[in-house]
Amino acid sequence: MIKVLVVDDSAFIRVLLTEILDSDPDISVVASASDPIDARSKIKKYNPDVITLDIEMPKMDGLTFLRKIMRLRPMPVVMFSTLTQKGADITFEALKIGAVDFVPKPAVDIKNNLDSLRSELIEKVKCAAVSNIGIKDSTAHQSTSPIDLPESSKKVDLIAIGASTGGTEAILAVIRRMPTNCPPIVMAQHIPDVFSTSFAKRLNEEVALHAKEVRDSTVLEPGNAYLAPGHMHMVVKKRGGQLWVKMDDSPPVNRHKPSVDMLFKSISQIDGVNCLAAILTGMGKDGAEGLLELKQKGAFTIAQDERTSVVWGMPGAAVGMGAVKAVLPLQEIAPNLVKRLGGR
DSSP states (O other): OEEEEEEOSOHHHHHHHHHHHHTSTTEEEEEEESSHHHHHHHHHHHOOSEEEEESSOSSSOHHHHHHHHHHHSOOOEEEEEESSHHHHHHHHHHHHHTOOEEEEEOSSOTGGGHHHHHHHHHHHHHHHHTSOTTOOOGGGGSOOOOOOOOTTOOOOOEEEEEEOTTHHHHHHHHHTTSOTTOOOEEEEEOOOHHHHHHHHHHHHHHSSSEEEEOOSOEEOOTTEEEEOOTTSEEEEEEETTEEEEEEEOOOOBTTBSSOHHHHHHHHHTSTTOOEEEEEOSBSSOTTHHHHHHHHHTTOEEEEEOTTTOSOBSHHHHHHHTTOOSEEEOHHHHHHHHHHHHTOO
16 A cells, blocks of 8 residues: 655645545555645654655745755655646756656646546556655766767767656756767657646756757757657658658557657658667656667667666566667666767
């Protein structure tokens, strides 16, 4: 049984989350708290396995409390975040501090969004309960000088990366260390729409590459990292001898949109493309089949190892499927990619 502490200043939200979580036979809400001061005493009393944490609360804000948790008593935390630009920025700070994941609050009409909220909240709490806490790679928070590729680098057309839970910090750790003149990088991260915009902005501010969220058909150029938007699939095509990405509004794949499988499979369908691909931390199995198809087409495929993954779902599924040529800790993925490109 997974013991959960719900922390939120809204009595309505506390009751709602409690009812949702208690509806699952594997979860028990042992207590709720209206503010971090109240939560602190209940953590000591009930020793929960997972905390759901609001951001804006009286007496102490959620980020300050999260920092205290991660410093004094690290445990899995799922943030309950407002689906706004401000909420997205704060949520990414929470993920950087150590939160496992987040669930966006429905902006309006919670009653009609209850089923999707229920399934997402239960899934992410269960995922958090088995996650690796405190293993976020230190390279995600350190400035690392990118390596420029020599002129004699072998031809690689494209690098593809997919991730889910824990993926925002993992992606940052990888592309921060990539050369400024590397091949184009395409990325699918399971994330809501407003949050993908905020994540792309953060990437662009913290890495040497030019990172951006893609909203329209775009030609892929070296030295750029392209992030799928949170409400659309992103697929790669070849036209006129050039690789480009386009948006795809088809239904979710593996319950996700954007889907890593959609991205990877689109690349595998292009003849003559030399691709490197990596599947990073995340729950579920999205991307495993696509990675296998890439491997079968000759791509060098990498999976993040279990020890450094927040959740070894997607990488583990890819490994189990025989889709992976190398299983590496997070801090070794970028150097390995650069090595495959011909860098030193």
